[in-house]
Amino acid sequence: MTRTYxxxxxxxxxMSIKAQQFVAGVDFVSFEENEEKLFAVIRTLEVIGEAVKFIPQTERNRYPQTGTWHAIQKLRKKDA
Structure with a gap:
């Protein structure tokens, strides 16, 4: 089955909701020291970055308040 945008x-x-859930109630130092949480959030960012590639430019143009779509797409290439 073909996926739509x-x-x-x-x-x-x-993935945005999951990332928020992973860090809820956790301070930054604890987050940095918790490898499981760190990897979970990194994975959500990778999925988000990959998914953005499939959003048509016409749709991206309709929602400029989202920020730089290209920057979001680059999240999939970041590493810890």
């Missing part, structure tokens, strides 16, 4: 938007939303 709406499916990728759903992935972005889902």
């Amino acid at each position: 709406a499916d990728y938007l759903h992935d972005i939303l889902e």
Whole structure:
């Protein structure tokens, strides 16, 4: 089944929520020291960055308040 850009938007939303859940109630020092949380958040950012590639430019142009889409896409290439 072919995925639509709406499916990728759903992935972005889902991963954003998961990342927030992973760090809820955790201070930055504790987050940095918790390898499991760190890897989980990194993975959500990778998925978000990958999903952005499939959002058509016409849709990106409709939502400029999102920020730099290219910067979001580059998240998939970041490492800890």
